[in-house]
Amino acid sequence: MTDNELPLPVQAFPTMRGLGRANLQYLLKMSRTWTEPIVQQPVGQLPWGHITVLLDKLKTRAELDFYAAEAVQHGWSRGVLQHWIASRLHATKGAALTNFDRTLPEGSDAVRELVKDPYHLDFLELDGDAKERDLEDALVARLVTFLTELGVGFAFMGRQYPVVVGGETFRIDLLFYHARLHRYVVFELKTTDARPEHVGKLGFYVAVVDDLVRDDERDDSTIGILLSAGRNEAVVEYALSANNRPLASSTYTGLPPQVRRLLPSEGDLAQVAQDALGEP
Structure with missing residues (x-):
C-alpha cells in the first residue's frame, strides 16, 4: 500500500477516532521501520506523541532505537526528547x-x-x-x-x-x-x-x-x-x-x-x- 492508497479512516473504521491521514502515515512508517513486534521494542513503551517526534526528526533505525531507549530509561517528556535530539546526544x-x-x-x-x-x-x-x-x-x-x-x-x-x-x-x-x-x-x-x-x-x-x-x-x-x-x-x-x-x-x-x-x-x-x- 502506498501513501496515496491509505484507506479513509471514517469508511474503514467508522467507530474509531485519531486515525486521520497523518496518523495512518506515521503507522505505516512505523511498520516499515520496526518489522519485528513493536511491543518488544523500547519504542513500544512510549506515548504516541514521543513516537511522532522520533519519526519526524530521525532517519536511521540506530538513531531511532537509541533515543527511544533513552526516553524509556530516563522517563523523558516530549520536550526533553526534542532537546536531546537537537543536541545530537547519540553522537x-x-x-x-x-x-x-x-x-x-x-x-x-x-x-x-x-x-x-x-x-x-x-x-x-x-x-x-x-x-x-x-x-x-x-x-x-x-x-x-x-x-x-x-x-x-x-x-x-x-x-x-x-x-x-x-x-x-x-x-x-x-x-x-x-x-x-x-x-x-x-x-x-x-x-x-x-x-x-x-x-x-x-x-x-x-x-x-x-x-x-x-x-x-x-x-x-x-x-x-x-x-x-x-x-x-x-x-x-x-x-x-x-x-x-x-x-x-x-x-x-x-x-x-x-x-x-x-x-x-x-x-x-x-x-x-x-x-x-x-x-x-
Missing part, C-alpha cells in the same frame, strides 16, 4: 577521550556513558559585550540547565571546592556527585586547548578527592573530566595514558572566542573565593 554520549579501559577495568562502559564530547553551553546566551561578572552570573543562574546538559544523576557539590593538602588549600573548579554510580566527578575547566599539565593537575584533584572526600565503604573511585575549548587528541591521549587515575577529556561548544577571553582565570576565581570567605 556525543560516551565520545570523550578517556583512560577508563585501563584505570576502571570493571564498569568502564557505564562510566564512559556519563561523559560527553562536546558539551553544549549555548544556553549561556552571552555576546561579545559580556563582562566577567556577567559570565559568573550566567553560570550560577543557569546551573540547573548545566546539570541538565550533564545528564541524569549528577548532583552539584560546589564550585571552587576547597581541599587542604599539607596545610595548603587547593580549590576544585566544579565538584559533582553521581547518585546512580556512587562516584564523585571532578571538573577542571579550561578556556584554552587541553595541555598535558592540565591532565596532571586533574589527576591530582581526583587523587585528593579519593583520599579526603570519598567514603571508601559507599563510593567507587572518583573520576575527573577536563573540559576545555579544544585539544590536540594525540597530545591528550599520551597525557591520559601516563596517568593512573580515571580521567576524561571533553570539549565544549557555544562560547565564541571573544566571550571565552572574558572567562575569569583560575587566579580570578581563587581571589573571588578568598574574598567571599574573608581569607587574606
Whole structure:
C-alpha cells in the first residue's frame, strides 16, 4: 500500500477516532521501520506523541532505537526528547577521550556513558559585550540547565571546592556527585586547548578527592573530566595514558572566542573565593 492508497479512516473504521491521514502515515512508517513486534521494542513503551517526534526528526533505525531507549530509561517528556535530539546526544554520549579501559577495568562502559564530547553551553546566551561578572552570573543562574546538559544523576557539590593538602588549600573548579554510580566527578575547566599539565593537575584533584572526600565503604573511585575549548587528541591521549587515575577529556561548544577571553582565570576565581570567605 502506498501513501496515496491509505484507506479513509471514517469508511474503514467508522467507530474509531485519531486515525486521520497523518496518523495512518506515521503507522505505516512505523511498520516499515520496526518489522519485528513493536511491543518488544523500547519504542513500544512510549506515548504516541514521543513516537511522532522520533519519526519526524530521525532517519536511521540506530538513531531511532537509541533515543527511544533513552526516553524509556530516563522517563523523558516530549520536550526533553526534542532537546536531546537537537543536541545530537547519540553522537556525543560516551565520545570523550578517556583512560577508563585501563584505570576502571570493571564498569568502564557505564562510566564512559556519563561523559560527553562536546558539551553544549549555548544556553549561556552571552555576546561579545559580556563582562566577567556577567559570565559568573550566567553560570550560577543557569546551573540547573548545566546539570541538565550533564545528564541524569549528577548532583552539584560546589564550585571552587576547597581541599587542604599539607596545610595548603587547593580549590576544585566544579565538584559533582553521581547518585546512580556512587562516584564523585571532578571538573577542571579550561578556556584554552587541553595541555598535558592540565591532565596532571586533574589527576591530582581526583587523587585528593579519593583520599579526603570519598567514603571508601559507599563510593567507587572518583573520576575527573577536563573540559576545555579544544585539544590536540594525540597530545591528550599520551597525557591520559601516563596517568593512573580515571580521567576524561571533553570539549565544549557555544562560547565564541571573544566571550571565552572574558572567562575569569583560575587566579580570578581563587581571589573571588578568598574574598567571599574573608581569607587574606
